[in-house]
Amino acid sequence: MAATVTTLWDTTGxxxxxxxxxxxxxxxxxxxxxxxTLVVVADEGRVAEAEExxxxxxxxxxxRLLLAVRRQIEAPVPRLDAEVLIGGxxxxxxxxxxxxxxxxxxxxxxxxxxxxxxxxxxxxWWHADPPDRLCTxxxxxxxxxxxxxxxxxxxxxxxxxxxxxxYAPGDTDLAxxxxxxxxxxxxxxxxxxxxxxxxxxxVAGGSIEGDPGNATAQLLAGWLSSRxxxxxxxxxxxxxxxxxxxxxxxxxxxxxxEVRIQTDRRGGAIISQPFRPDSTVALxxxxxxxxxxxxxxxxxxxxxxxxALEAAAGVTGLAERSPMREHVWFxxxxxxxxxxxxxAKAAGNGAKAVPAEKATAADRAPTVPADSVGADEVxxxxxxxxxxxxxxxxxxxAGRSRSASPATIxxxxx
Numbered sequence: 001m002a003a004t005v006t007t008l009w010d011t012t013g014x015x016x017x018x019x020x021x022x023x024x025x026x027x028x029x030x031x032x033x034x035x036x037t038l039v040v041v042a043d044e045g046r047v048a049e050a051e052e053x054x055x056x057x058x059x060x061x062x063x064r065l066l067l068a069v070r071r072q073i074e075a076p077v078p079r080l081d082a083e084v085l086i087g088g089x090x091x092x093x094x095x096x097x098x099x100x101x102x103x104x105x106x107x108x109x110x111x112x113x114x115x116x117x118x119x120x121x122x123x124x125w126w127h128a129d130p131p132d133r134l135c136t137x138x139x140x141x142x143x144x145x146x147x148x149x150x151x152x153x154x155x156x157x158x159x160x161x162x163x164x165x166x167y168a169p170g171d172t173d174l175a176x177x178x179x180x181x182x183x184x185x186x187x188x189x190x191x192x193x194x195x196x197x198x199x200x201x202x203v204a205g206g207s208i209e210g211d212p213g214n215a216t217a218q219l220l221a222g223w224l225s226s227r228x229x230x231x232x233x234x235x236x237x238x239x240x241x242x243x244x245x246x247x248x249x250x251x252x253x254x255x256x257x258e259v260r261i262q263t264d265r266r267g268g269a270i271i272s273q274p275f276r277p278d279s280t281v282a283l284x285x286x287x288x289x290x291x292x293x294x295x296x297x298x299x300x301x302x303x304x305x306x307x308a309l310e311a312a313a314g315v316t317g318l319a320e321r322s323p324m325r326e327h328v329w330f331x332x333x334x335x336x337x338x339x340x341x342x343x344a345k346a347a348g349n350g351a352k353a354v355p356a357e358k359a360t361a362a363d364r365a366p367t368v369p370a371d372s373v374g375a376d377e378v379x380x381x382x383x384x385x386x387x388x389x390x391x392x393x394x395x396x397x398a399g400r401s402r403s404a405s406p407a408t409i410x411x412x413x414x
Contacts, residue, residue, distance in 0.1 A: 003088030009081055013111040016082045016096060020115065023086045024094075033062070034093060036296065037117045039139055040067045041108075042127040044099075049288065050127040051090060051097075056289025058091035061296045064117045065095040068139065070105035073332065078104035080111060106331065109138035116142075121299050123147065125292065132162050134171070136330035147295050149174040151243075156215035164313035169301035169323040175215035176305045177291045178244050181283050182220055182261075186249060189259055189271055196275065197255075203228035206251040209237040214245025222312030223304060224251075243285050 042050040079101040124143035134140035150173050153159035194201045210217045212234045224232040241247040248262040260272040269283040306318040
């Protein structure tokens with residue numbers, strides 16, 4: 001089947017859903033099923049990099065790819081531009097690239113929700129600066145797994161502390177994923193020492209030589225501390241480490257033995273251990289798509305990550321937190337809420353508030369949080385539920401398609 005691409009300018013969420021369904025009907029489904037829906041939140045400057053990584057991950061895990069680009073939130077008029085792809089540059093499956101302008105960008109879930117694959121888990125990945133509190137982004141609330149990358153932050157250590165304070169089971173970080181080759185090499189090395197002894201190995205202490213300001217190095221130190229029960233710190237080295245921020249790891253063992261793993265600057269590492277000749281293992285820097293693909297392999301809470309994050313950030317009790325998040329409205333144009341309070345006060349001077357239990361359909365806009373009314377473009381000019389909409393069927397036979405054009409049916413009066 002040839003790849004199909006459709007671009008919709010200044011469109012609506014309903015039109016995007018309808019176009020995706022039309023492409024499936026005319027061209028046939030490329031995949032018989034999808035394992036998940038991958039929602040990618042990216043800045044405009046990082047779209048190409050996000051698309052490349054998501055394409056690699058989609059080749060490993062069949063998924064529906066939804067790329068949301070929030071642009072110009074301060075634009076006076078909300079606008080949606082979308083690109084619907086079946087096969088092609090974003091992998092073998094279905095993909096939708098959405099660029100949202102104005103206040104619509106704050107309500108991205110209103111466009112994304114109808115596009116989610118039915119009965120499939122949702123993973124949201126921020127290839128942009130995530131909010132300090134993920135509950136302020138509805139795209140995080142609807143996700144089963146949430147992926148951030150502290151390495152992209154201006155201050156990676158501050159980003160780690162923020163992620164620890166806001167952590168909920170299901171969160172993970174690509175800075176943690178970058179530790180996988182190191183963790184595998186360290187585990188196999190200690191297994192080798194244990195096999196030679198015929199007894200377990202106790203780690204009495206250790207250190208990581210590298211960049212103390214690198215999130216990956218700190219998470220690796222946190223993992224070693226949580227697993228070995230001893231303090232492992234990151235110390236600055238005279239050599240410039242790679243993207244992982246780790247140049248070497250030294251562990252002091254019981255019986256006065258020491259294990260050292262040192263990068264060789266050629267995509268490998270040299271392992272030095274007692275009573276064994278030095279050996280070399282592959283330790284390459286991995287591409288972003290491979291990191292993302294690894295995180296999509298599991299959809300359950302990553303407990304080793306939470307333990308490492310606890311040790312690295314000094315925050316305890318992460319694993320005991322609730323995995324559920326409740327959406328909290330936040331307006332970046334009004335971070336302290338003063339604008340909303342002024343608008344609510346002005347509205348209160350002119351009309352009485354209608355109690356929620358007595359409000360009619362024309363009195364409320366249910367897709368907009370109540371505390372954003374008066375400060376939000378969608379709340380001010382959005383269409384209220386004065387009528388009931390029911391999609392017309394676009395298929396032959398029984399059943400209805402939610403992507404069909406809506407038919408307006410007046411609500412009966414009681």
